[in-house]
Amino acid sequence: MSERTLEFRDALREAMSQEMRANKRVFLLGEEVAEYDGAYKVSRGMLEEFGPQRIIDTPISESGFAGMAIGAAMMGLRPIVEFMSWSFSLVAADPILNNAPKMLYMSGGQFGCPIVFRGNDGAGGQLGSTHSWCVEGMYSNVPGLKMAIPAFADDAKGLLTTAIRDDDPVFFLESERLLALKGHVPEGEHLVPFGQALVRRSGDDVTIVSFGRPVHFCLEAAEALEAEGISCEVIDGRTIRPLDLDTIVRSVKKTNACVVVDQSWSFGSPGSEIAAQIHQACFDDLDNHVMRVHSADVPTPYAWNLEQEYLPNARRIAEAVRSALYVA
Amino acid sequence: MSSLSDPAHATTGGRRPLADRTSATPDELLDWLRQMLLIREFEVRTMQAYQDKKIGGFCHIYIGQEAVAVGCTAAVQHADPIVTAYRDHGHALARGMDPKYCMAEMFGKIGGCAKGKGGSMHMFDKPNNLYGGHGIVGAQTPLGTGLAFATKYIDEVIEGGKSRHVALCFLGDGAVNQGAFYEAKNLAGLFHIPVIFIVENNGYSMGTAIHRGTTMSHRLISKGEAFGIDGYEIEGMDVIDVQREMKAVADKCRETSRPAMVDMKTYRFKGHSMSDPRKYRTREEEEVWEAGDPITRLRDALIEEGLIDDAAFKALNREVKLQVRSSIEWADASPEPDITELFTDVYVEKFGPYLGTSMPQIVTDQENDR
Structure with a gap:
């Protein structure tokens, strides 16, 4: 049987369209999602199928439409809010951080917030600092939200389907750099549960943990390191909240070395949190402290060479692996 | 338009026959009086409980503004959602929340409407379609727009009918300068969302008199007109006027599926919060407004019409006092939330x-x- 191949962006659309066909409470809103077909063509053709009441072009007004969608979710609708870039969500920080993840708690269980916020996260390509935010660094700090960050097309569909059906607010982090990535994507209903990491590549010498776009940097590094005789196990976390620590711990107990790769800044980041949790769970198993590779601790630069060096790229990951294994 | 300290402003209305002023039944009028008395008594006891340290955190008292919450909720249907800011006890009680849940919430008890997790500023009541109680100034305005959006979406897309609800979104005059409110108005105007923004204009955002923080404060509804939103100025100290005029606004919004903005003139008789010595305004100004007390006005109007006598008023007052007292006892007895x-x-x-x-x-x- 031939496997059907889709681009990451088309996998995202398939998840949304299938859920919208199944449930009238699901609708999509955001800038340019309807008549423009999506700034990144994720929602191409959806206006034609679902009409303007369910595929809603908004003005450039993130705080307003994010808050409006949260109000709608409180009444039991299931909005999907597209941020053209998560960088633009900063002007909607109050509704998405102060309302969505806290509503259930502050109302003592009366009003949940079944909503998905999704869009491009992280450096695109020479977009400069204001458009290159990795919001997982800041937003994963907040209890009450879930955070999914797919690296492959099949997970894009499976995780987004799960996100839309989830009764809690889900922050869904995509990467502009992955939207054209092709992969096998199941045609029918496809659900990837939250909190289940996946071993993307098996290995014995070191565990590399990452999520989102940098998983690809990790796989690239693992390929290069194999030529040096270093066997890497690469784990794709897939969701940051909830975090599947068990899969990571199982691997580290086998390899006794670990590198965490996180595209956000290092200070107070998912990477630092995961490293701390690994130290706690695997203290007696580790032959070295957990190494971390992050984006450089500077605003994202524009120049091509600077941006490439800024990212947690394969070269920097390979250096961290060698260091973790005491390889000079 | 009269200024805040204009005595005429605080004592407008009240002398025309009731039949000319309202179509409400005697029972409805008496119920509004009972609701306002309940809010007043509840707030007096809340202040005492705060002094007794039974209530912590921030606490904002609604005394003086009772006619607004009571008149506005009486102007819409129970299924119409409402959302408000942090001075929210009055809206919760007017919407029908049993005061015991409201008091227990402030006492931090498991019997509170939010299990003691929200506190004074965050009253929620799902069966009564109250969507909070929100603490960040102006943050409830996109939410209110979303509530009205949802009713319209449910009526039209899911049920395939005509939009037949409105949402009431209360905010203070201090909130009109928040960016979120401007975005909410633009979306409501653009998408034909039947949300009514009710600015409870008590003249002060904390200690800042409205003209010190807000442009066009003499004509606040201009801030809705810019978004194609019809504006209304309503005297908020007389519940009969509030209900009648709000009913007309709500009926129009319901029929046309359009938003509205109301500049509701009112006055808080107490400070912004429990720690406010009110040095930014004069005692004379307060006395002018206190002379137009919404409870006294309705009581006098009902006595004049022979719908109630002094003895019946006292009995009503006693009933409300007993209700609040038993609410406090209930809240006291409710356990703290389990860890x-x-x-x-x-x-x-x-x-x-x-x-x-x-x-x-x-x-x-x-x-x-x-």
């Missing part, structure tokens, strides 16, 4: 340290009553 409640209601789902969610007593009690 495990720290980890409930974070996520609907149970995972890791999180213990899932359940409805608070305010919801389960009302379901059992049905």
Whole structure:
């Protein structure tokens, strides 16, 4: 049987369209999602199928439409809010951080917030600092939200389907750099549960943990390191909240070395949190402290060479692996 | 338009025959009086409980503004959602929340409407379609737009009919300068969303008199007109006027599926919060407004029409005092939340340290009553 191949962006659309066909409470809103077909063509053709009441072009007004969608979710609708870039969500920080993840708690269980916020996260390509935010660094700090960050097309569909059906607010982090990535994507209903990491590549010498776009940097590094005789196990976390620590711990107990790769800044980041949790769970198993590779601790630069060096790229990951294994 | 300290402004209305001023039945009029008395008594006891340290955190008292919450909620249907800011006890009681859940919430007890997790500023009542109680100034305005959006979406897309609800979104005059409010108005105007923004204009955002912080403060509704939103100025100290005029506004919004903005002139008789010595305004100004007390006005109007006599008023007052007293006893007796409640209601789902969610007593009690 031939496997059907889709681009990451088309996998995202398939998840949304299938859920919208199944449930009238699901609708999509955001800038340019309807008549423009999506700034990144994720929602191409959806206006034609679902009409303007369910595929809603908004003005450039993130705080307003994010808050409006949260109000709608409180009444039991299931909005999907597209941020053209998560960088633009900063002007909607109050509704998405102060309302969505806290509503259930502050109302003592009366009003949940079944909503998905999704869009491009992280450096695109020479977009400069204001458009290159990795919001997982800041937003994963907040209890009450879930955070999914797919690296492959099949997970894009499976995780987004799960996100839309989830009764809690889900922050869904995509990467502009992955939207054209092709992969096998199941045609029918496809659900990837939250909190289940996946071993993307098996290995014995070191565990590399990452999520989102940098998983690809990790796989690239693992390929290069194999030529040096270093066997890497690469784990794709897939969701940051909830975090599947068990899969990571199982691997580290086998390899006794670990590198965490996180595209956000290092200070107070998912990477630092995961490293701390690994130290706690695997203290007696580790032959070295957990190494971390992050984006450089500077605003994202524009120049091509600077941006490439800024990212947690394969070269920097390979250096961290060698260091973790005491390889000079 | 009169200025805030203009005596005429505070004592407008009241002398025309009731039949010319309202189509409400005597029972409805008496119920409004009872509701306003309840809010007044509740707030007096809330201040005492705060002084007694039974209530912590921030606490904002609604005394003086009772006619607004009572008149506005009486102007719409129970199924119409409402949302408000942090001075929210009056809206909760006017919407029908039993005062015991409201008091227990402030006492930080499990019987509180939010299990004691929200506090004074965050009153929620799902069976009565009250969507909070929100603490960040102006943040409730996009939410209110979303509530009205949802009613319209449910009426039209899911049920295939005509939009037939409105949402009431209350905000203070201090909130009109928040960016979120401008975005909410633009979306409401653009998408034909039947939300009514009711600016409870009590003249002060904390200690800042409105003209010191707000342009066009003499004509606030111009800030809705810019978004194609019809504006209305309503005297908010007389519940009969409030209900009548708000009913007309709400009926129009419901019929046309359009938003509205109301500049509701009112006055808070107490400080911004419990720690406010009110040095920014004069005692003379306060006395002018106190002379137009909304409870006195309705009482006098009802006595004049022979709908109530002094003895009946006293009996009503006594009934309300007993209700509030028993609410305090109930709140006192309600247990503190179990420590495990720290980890409930974070996520609907149970995972890791999180213990899932359940409805608070305010919801389960009302379901059992049905």
